[in-house]
Amino acid sequence: MADLADLSLQDCLTGLRAGDFSSRELTAACLEQTARLEPRLHAYITLATEWALEQADAADRQWAAWRKDSSAPLPALLGLPLAVKDVLAVEGLPCTAGSRILEGFRPPYTATTVARLRAAGMVITGKTNTDEFAMGSTTENSAYGPTRNPWDTARVPGGSSGGSAAAVAAGMVPAALGSDTGGSVRQPAAFCGITGLKPTYGRCSRFGLIAYGSSLDSVGVFARSAADLTPVFAVMAGYDPLDATSAQRSVPQIALGAGDLRGLRIGVPDEYFIDGIQPEVEASVRAAVAQMQALGANVRRVSLPHTGYALPVYYLIAPAEASANLARFDGVRYGPRDSSASVAEMFRRTRGERFGAEVKRRIMLGTYALSAGYYDAYYAQAQKVRTLIRADFEAAFVDVDVIAAPVAPSTAFRFGEHSEDPLAMYLEDVFTLPANLAGVPGLAFPVGQDAAGLPVGMQLMAAPFAEETLLRAAHAYQQTTDWHLRRPPAQ
Amino acid sequence: MSLTREEVEHIAALARLDLSAEEIERYQRQLSDILEYAARLQALDTSGVPPTASALALAPDLRADEARPGLPRERLLENAPAVTDAQFHVPPALGAATLPGADE
Numbered sequence: 001m002a003d004l005a006d007l008s009l010q011d012c013l014t015g016l017r018a019g020d021f022s023s024r025e026l027t028a029a030c031l032e033q034t035a036r037l038e039p040r041l042h043a044y045i046t047l048a049t050e051w052a053l054e055q056a057d058a059a060d061r062q063w064a065a066w067r068k069d070s071s072a073p074l075p076a077l078l079g080l081p082l083a084v085k086d087v088l089a090v091e092g093l094p095c096t097a098g099s100r101i102l103e104g105f106r107p108p109y110t111a112t113t114v115a116r117l118r119a120a121g122m123v124i125t126g127k128t129n130t131d132e133f134a135m136g137s138t139t140e141n142s143a144y145g146p147t148r149n150p151w152d153t154a155r156v157p158g159g160s161s162g163g164s165a166a167a168v169a170a171g172m173v174p175a176a177l178g179s180d181t182g183g184s185v186r187q188p189a190a191f192c193g194i195t196g197l198k199p200t201y202g203r204c205s206r207f208g209l210i211a212y213g214s215s216l217d218s219v220g221v222f223a224r225s226a227a228d229l230t231p232v233f234a235v236m237a238g239y240d241p242l243d244a245t246s247a248q249r250s251v252p253q254i255a256l257g258a259g260d261l262r263g264l265r266i267g268v269p270d271e272y273f274i275d276g277i278q279p280e281v282e283a284s285v286r287a288a289v290a291q292m293q294a295l296g297a298n299v300r301r302v303s304l305p306h307t308g309y310a311l312p313v314y315y316l317i318a319p320a321e322a323s324a325n326l327a328r329f330d331g332v333r334y335g336p337r338d339s340s341a342s343v344a345e346m347f348r349r350t351r352g353e354r355f356g357a358e359v360k361r362r363i364m365l366g367t368y369a370l371s372a373g374y375y376d377a378y379y380a381q382a383q384k385v386r387t388l389i390r391a392d393f394e395a396a397f398v399d400v401d402v403i404a405a406p407v408a409p410s411t412a413f414r415f416g417e418h419s420e421d422p423l424a425m426y427l428e429d430v431f432t433l434p435a436n437l438a439g440v441p442g443l444a445f446p447v448g449q450d451a452a453g454l455p456v457g458m459q460l461m462a463a464p465f466a467e468e469t470l471l472r473a474a475h476a477y478q479q480t481t482d483w484h485l486r487r488p489p490a491q
Numbered sequence: 492m493s494l495t496r497e498e499v500e501h502i503a504a505l506a507r508l509d510l511s512a513e514e515i516e517r518y519q520r521q522l523s524d525i526l527e528y529a530a531r532l533q534a535l536d537t538s539g540v541p542p543t544a545s546a547l548a549l550a551p552d553l554r555a556d557e558a559r560p561g562l563p564r565e566r567l568l569e570n571a572p573a574v575t576d577a578q579f580h581v582p583p584a585l586g587a588a589t590l591p592g593a594d595e
Contacts, residue, residue, distance in 0.1 A: 352509030439546030
């Protein structure tokens with residue numbers, strides 16, 4: 001039944017409804033595909049094989065009840081497998097955040113986004129690999145070893161949600177959750193040739209998401225097309241009283257439309273086509289914009305003049321927030337601790353020995369930016385420039401509905417390429433950081449391949465809460481192109 | 492922007508991180524590079540620009556101050572490395588003593 005694992009989420013749902021196959025058969029096919037590829041890809045930190053099959057059996061019982069009596073409740077995503085990034089709490093499963101400091105931790109509750117998808121009938125297959133505390137662009141910073149890109153296992157899958165992206169790209173699962181603080185959903189979606197949504201800040205509850213940069217963190221979702229991603233997003237979004245920054249906004253019934261883009265105004269920002277960008281990335285993105293124009297969209301140039309400041313702003317604000325958020329990992333309430341004679345020594349040793357190099361680097365950077373004497377020059381100035389970056393987007397969205405740009409300056413790069421130079425690694429995030437700083441939604445999807453056959457991603461950004469506009473535009477593009485149907489060789 | 496070794500040690504102490512001599516040397520170099528790059532922000536005139544307090548201007552959502560059920564105490568304690576009398580147990584803040592639950 002391994003071919004079931006290749007089906008799109010929409011086809012899975014159609015097949016389950018028609019009774020062509022059961023959730024158990026579908027879930028087993030996904031687990032078989034995983035067993036075959038996991039030794040090469042390492043997409044998961046924790047695989048929940050037995051529990052997944054139990055959930056699938058429960059879903060099949062619910063399908064059976066509905067077949068007998070169509071007035072019985074039928075959850076929207078009943079029996080569809082879902083992988084969850086290992087920074088989201090799922091009661092009953094370990095949650096490591098890719099870190100040794102949370103070894104053995106089992107959260108006593110479930111993240112709201114996951115709980116909603118469970119209530120909608122989804123089957124959790126396990127917890128996927130991530131850079132430690134979601135800090136990184138490659139998954140090389142995971143304490144549990146890197147994930148490999150299914151298109152070329154010598155290359156990174158992107159990060160930090162690289163495990164989820166690789167799992168979806170390789171057909172291990174039709175959809176997966178990620179988190180995006182500076183590009184951690186969009187960049188791995190681009191590197192793995194799939195569709196990934198970073199929703200508006202506040203659109204999806206952060207309750208149960210291990211905090212990295214609290215003013216930037218968004219829970220996002222991956223699938224193999226906009227049409228597959230839409231019903232998952234529709235369930236996970238919406239107000240949650242357990243997250244004080246959750247938006248009290250209703251989620252619209254998303255209608256993807258028939259593929260016509262007449263009336264859509266697309267802005268192409270000069271600042272995102274900079275020197276050093278891989279030529280095939282620029283060419284593919286521009287061709288995709290032309291294709292959307294052919295579908296009726298109106299294309300114009302726009303300017304986001306403070307784009308070049310997003311990188312230094314992000315790498316002060318995110319580490320500052322991280323240095324405060326990660327203070328809680330001290331060996332007192334969860335995780336292992338190292339033996340020490342005094343509590344102060346225990347804090348220092350537990351944290352010094354169990355955090356990885358990138359996490360310590362960001363804690364140090366953030367602590368410095370917040371420390372007496374440097375707060376105004378670094379942190380406060382960064383928050384002011386962040387206001388200017390947000391204002392750029394507000395001004396642009398007066399004239400256009402979406403902004404089209406590359407996701408990353410290049411396609412997936414090789415392991416170790418930037419690991420000795422953190423600043424060069426941070427430069428990889430230059431196109432994804434602005435959306436997090438402005439709080440706007442971004443959608444990444446494949447629009448081409450480079451000469452090596454690696455996927456090229458484009459992102460569309462829209463005004464706050466306009467995810468529907470993004471999904472409709474990507475869906476129209478995917479109706480008339482087949483980049484999203486290309487599958488990696490490592491299958 | 493170049494950090495001294497003493498500054499790096501001071502930040503590590505503030506952040507409660509034990510760092511090796513090699514790590515201190517490496518972070519001294521890397522943090523100096525990153526801060527030098529970030530210094531370009533200081534060239535920007537931000538007089539009159541308010542700092543961002545929240546990504547979106549969302550209305551503050553304050554719940555009613557009412558008691559409601561939370562997780563039971565046993566569930567909250569079950570991940571702790573050391574528990575005594577239903578409390579988190581840590582080594583002493585002053586003086587030495589044996590620490591239950593520590594890795595050897």
